[in-house]
Amino acid sequence: MQTVDVLVVGAGLAGLSTARLLARRELNVMVVDRRRSLSAGIRTTGIFVRRTLDDFDLPDHLLGPGVRDVLLYPPSRRSPIRLTSDRDEFRVADMAAVSEHARRAAESAGARVLLGVRYAGTSAGVVRLEGAEPVAARFVVGADGARSRVARDLGLDVNRRFLVGAEIVHPVAPGGGVPAFHCVLDPRVAPGYLGWVVDDGRHAHVGVAGDPGAMRAGVRHLLDAFAADAPGRSAPAGPVERRGGPIPVGGVLRRLACPSGLLVGDAAGAVSPLTAGGLDPCLRMSELAAAVVAGFLRTGDEGVLGRYDGAALRARFRGRLLLRRVFAGVRSPLAAEAAVAALRGRAGRAVAARILFGDGSFPEIEPRPTTRKPLPG
Template identity: 40%
Template sequence: MKRRRDYDVIVVGASFAGLSAARALAQRGLQVAVLEKQKEPGARPHTTGILVKEAAELLCPPAQLVHKIHDVLLYAPNMKRLALSAPGYYFLTTETGALLRWMAQRTRDGGVDIIPGRVFETARYQGGGLLVEGEIPLTCRYLLGADGARSQVAKAFGLARNRRWLTGMELHVSGLSGIGDDALHCFLDRRLAPGYIAWAVPGVGGVTQVGMAFRDPRGQRPRDRWGLIMRKLESLADVSQAKTVGRRAGIIPTGGPISPFAAKQVMLIGDAAGWVSPLTGGGIHLALDSGRQAGMAVADYLEDGGLEPSRIMARRLSNFTFKRLLRLIADRAPPDLAQNLLLETPPFVWLARQIYFHKRLGLPKLTGLGSFLDPVSER
């Protein structure tokens, strides 16, 4: 067994939340390691990587890794269309794997050790801290679990687990022409995506991201869903030369924040803690915000005798009451006829604007976080 390494904080998962927390901790001068089970950060992303404007402003990603979108086109099952936009608002599609690698390099530059290929299996309390077991043992004073919706950290410490989720699948398609380069196309159809939507959106490097998320994966084969969405796209674009060049899939927690999400010197963050919008499944903006907040709370606790970090985060995070209610409605997948009739009604238009643009119902009010590009303090 090789000699152990000692850290102040170990973060499990080089995710948006994990990297944001690690960088914040390094800014406070703490010794931090990030354990990533893949061979490199971003090797197998499970997210579409679509950033809302608020997330883009926090992250400030390189221009070559993103594509800007201003408009949303929402389609009823009968393909009747509702156009939505807001002055000054935009979304960014991203090359998600490359974006996470860029974040990881920035985090390394701040003095954080990122250890790829390191699978977290378990940890135990030892000598006032924690011992993360493995070929090279690691010790820390605090452990953050940013390891996704099926968190191994949660399992190791008997914390709550995500029990409700959507299943998401996405293809990256080349050769799909005519769909335009400035719109997020969203499709309501209970046959295709019960409980949520399907989408097609121009991505980085000339590909189109075509995906869907749905409540229950049983009862319909994935290829049947892909066939249905491609038939919808045939009315909007030329699909004759379409070719799949990449794919991804994953689960999206939609049960809201879980409890308990912390134990002594251990806390879950990001998807692991259910810090995702129950209605939309959007989590990147919240991951960036809350990851940094969690890192600062842990630094206060370790260095300055601050309150236990989970108490701080529980106060700052919304319980998403209204979005939980809307999720219950969406889970019941309103009939296609109802969606056809409701699409252009004032209440539906109002709600769609609230969901897609800046006035996001139920989001926690996190402020003063700065950009991911903020300089890291000297050690």
């Protein structure tokens, strides 16, 4: 039986980033993922916000052009509100390529990444795997998604509030104009959230997300209906990809760590309750998680795990959780029209710009260094 310091379950961006940082601390790290290819199972558009672009050295060649314009449409799709920033606010990534890049960086740091290996449970430090021999692990990091089995096995908190999202990816014609982020507030197609179209320079990503209980027509049906005449979508050839899955929006979970392991990424609820963005928090929490795990394994002091305190982070989410409930309460087209109309004035536009362009989509976890840390490699 192999013995490792840390077994990371899940080779998404959160898991691979945590593994890379732990391996750099000279820990023996193994990553397992049930997928045989990291290009499989991509569930969402990789939208990186300005704050992430500022703080992390992302692979520029895998990012689309900067997006500065957001157009917010009411259900009627007439007279959208245009918000324009003087800086690049969003860039859309090729997430399959970003994941592969992160894998190579983790392996370069010394972590072993095993694909096609399914986590089957843990007990008394022994992790059962399907597709590989059991592993004796001093610590387990659960990066296995919104419905984490690791969380249940370790007796940690689990996500209970979700949106369900679905997307279609289409090619776009070269030279199609300046990319923009088109957002439609319409409870008929995205109850409790938005429909959107965003361009990465090569593809248009068309998506909807909403409360699963309200999506009675089925998420795929709603997506197809929205995509048929979604604003900002050119007339492309057939879709090159469909994807989707659950998005946890209940905020960071309270109990994230125990002496046997901890959670990162979607498994930890590290997604903004308001914007449903998860890439920025997954990178920030991975940094903290790696520091905490390394400190705990080095000292054996369980008090170190107290730094990874979900309850403290949740306290900083109160405003976002309240706005999530308000957003979820917009359930009629008339209410959505009125909500967009309220944003047309100076005060409303300032609020919208603060939400879309502000630095507060996810609270700061720890003070960051003055120089950016490369991710990955």
